[in-house]
Amino acid sequence: MSSEQPLERxxxxxxxxxxxxxxxxxxxxxxxxxxxxxxxxxxxxYLIGPEQVEVVNAALRLRRPLLVTGNPGTGKSSLAHxxxxxxxxxxxxxxxxxxxxxxxxxxxxxxxxxxxxxxxxGADDIGSFVRLGPLGTALATRxxxxxxxxxxxxxxxxxxxxxxxxxxxxxxxxxxxxELARLxxxxxxxxVNVEGSQEKTLVRHGIVRCRDFPFVVITSNGNxxxxxxxxxxxxxxxxxxxxxxxxxxxxxxxxxxxxxEQLEAQWPRVxxxxxxxxxxxxxxxxATDQLLHAVHLLQQGIHPEVxxxxxxxxxxxxxxxxx
Numbered sequence: 001m002s003s004e005q006p007l008e009r010x011x012x013x014x015x016x017x018x019x020x021x022x023x024x025x026x027x028x029x030x031x032x033x034x035x036x037x038x039x040x041x042x043x044x045x046y047l048i049g050p051e052q053v054e055v056v057n058a059a060l061r062l063r064r065p066l067l068v069t070g071n072p073g074t075g076k077s078s079l080a081h082x083x084x085x086x087x088x089x090x091x092x093x094x095x096x097x098x099x100x101x102x103x104x105x106x107x108x109x110x111x112x113x114x115x116x117x118x119x120x121x122g123a124d125d126i127g128s129f130v131r132l133g134p135l136g137t138a139l140a141t142r143x144x145x146x147x148x149x150x151x152x153x154x155x156x157x158x159x160x161x162x163x164x165x166x167x168x169x170x171x172x173x174x175x176x177x178x179e180l181a182r183l184x185x186x187x188x189x190x191x192v193n194v195e196g197s198q199e200k201t202l203v204r205h206g207i208v209r210c211r212d213f214p215f216v217v218i219t220s221n222g223n224x225x226x227x228x229x230x231x232x233x234x235x236x237x238x239x240x241x242x243x244x245x246x247x248x249x250x251x252x253x254x255x256x257x258x259x260x261e262q263l264e265a266q267w268p269r270v271x272x273x274x275x276x277x278x279x280x281x282x283x284x285x286x287a288t289d290q291l292l293h294a295v296h297l298l299q300q301g302i303h304p305e306v307x308x309x310x311x312x313x314x315x316x317x318x319x320x321x322x323x
Contacts, residue, residue: 073287
């Protein structure tokens with residue numbers, strides 16, 4: 001197999017030019033934006049076991065945050081999008097956490113400088129200078145009468161105090177915006193901007209209070225433990241790495257729209273890729289996306305089994321695997 005070469009090179013590296021009259025091959029289905037809304041996330045098939053489904057349903061019924069842990073590539077973030085799509089909860093509000101993230105960032109942002117400039121011009125619409133963040137928007141808005149879904153992604157990257165800072169907001173479903181709370185009585189209602197939309201929502205007396213608790217999905221790669229007070233408020237879900245049979249189902253689901261017949265013709269090679277994937281995953285960790293990338297290349301007539309391509313596409317994520 002090592003003597004095989006890709007059937008077609010889009011980039012040749014020889015200074016030549018690709019034929020402008022020939023379209024580039026399409027990307028994988030999950031890398032194509034929605035035509036109805038270019039900002040929408042393309043919906044990907046999502047498969048997990050019945051035990052994990054029951055845990056998700058428990059969190060939904062209790063309306064408690066779902067803390068999802070597992071190795072990279074097990075589908076932690078994708079779970080939030082799958083739940084929102086199935087239940088019609090609208091676009092997922094995403095708060096990507098990093099070491100500099102603060103609770104205020106997620107609740108709201110106030111453009112004091114912009115407002116000062118407007119007041120110099122004789123106008124003073126403070127609501128135009130307040131934008132609710134992803135958590136604030138999840139509390140303040142609904143989607144067609146249903147709660148919003150908020151994804152707090154990789155909370156384990158945060159400062160050690162952030163999980164505790166979240167407790168009151170997640171328990172009470174409300175928070176105060178001091179800049180609005182200080183306004184005179186005649187400005188008790190202020191229309192403010194929200195995340196991911198051109199619409200506005202009313203804030204009364206500076207208090208954002210939810211009508212429905214949002215469904216909150218929190219992901220963690222397990223880089224550190226969270227405080228007990230935070231953990232007892234969460235429903236915990238550990239996503240296992242899919243076994244070979246589940247990987248077969250995942251591959252079929254992702255390639256069901258177009259090209260499945262072609263894939264069936266090459267199914268023995270797909271099974272070889274799955275075997276190579278599981279072998280390398282046990283050494284240094286691999287994400288399921290990497291397997292799907294390899295299968296897509298195979299479907300395009302490229303040979304991911306070639307040593308240099310296998311090393312590029314199915315390379316281990318952890319240092320123990322030779323990264």
